[in-house]
Amino acid sequence: MNLPNIITLSRIPLMFLVVWLMYQQWTGAATLAFWLFIIAAVGDWLDGYIARKQKLISTFGKFMDALTDKIFVVGIMIALVGQGIVPIYLVLIVLCREFLISGMRMMAAAKGVVVAAERGGKTKTLTQLIAVGFLLFVPMLQIDIAGWLAFDFSPYGRVIQYGGFWLFILGVYFTVKSGWDYLVKYRGVVFDEQT
Secondary structure (H helix, E strand, C coil): CCHHHHHHHHHHCCCHHHHHHHHCCCHHHHHHHHHHHHHHHHHHHHHHHHHEEEEEHHHHHHHHHHHHHHHHHHEEEEEEEECCCCCCCHHHHHHHHHHHHHHHHHHHHHCCCCCCCCCCHHHHHHHHHHHCCCCCCCCHHHHHHHHCCCCCCHHHHHHHHHHHHHHHHHHHHHHHHHHHHHHHHHHHEEEECCC
């Protein structure tokens, strides 16, 4: 187990910790949730950077990086649904796309075809991370920072939450678009029964 793979796998327990913190009422929980999310998001970039720099790229690393991205982001999205911040149908669209593309990748792998990460998929993940970051920043601002500074940040929080919600919708758009692009590009592998 090398360092990039450890960083990759750390996103799964971090997701559980972030979600748990999102539901805590004590001062500082929202701040801790936000910063742990940022650490995990940076780790998403860092694991790939270290793997390329130290020539530690492996099939396991590529597979687990994509899988832990999905687990991390979707887990936090589900928590946002539970808190009434985003509607369930948007997260269901994301879940459907992730299952369809993962299934397509497995079918392709069974036929010896590697489905590499595409720019659209990376754009989708980045947009989702930024949107979730905005939405996690709001409780930190309105609860923790407002309490520490004795200042009402509610108007600013509403603007940031509104922006985060529209970024979330943009992320869902990129999710659908990149999923469609994968299916079109690899349709021969997926639907060719003779191979």
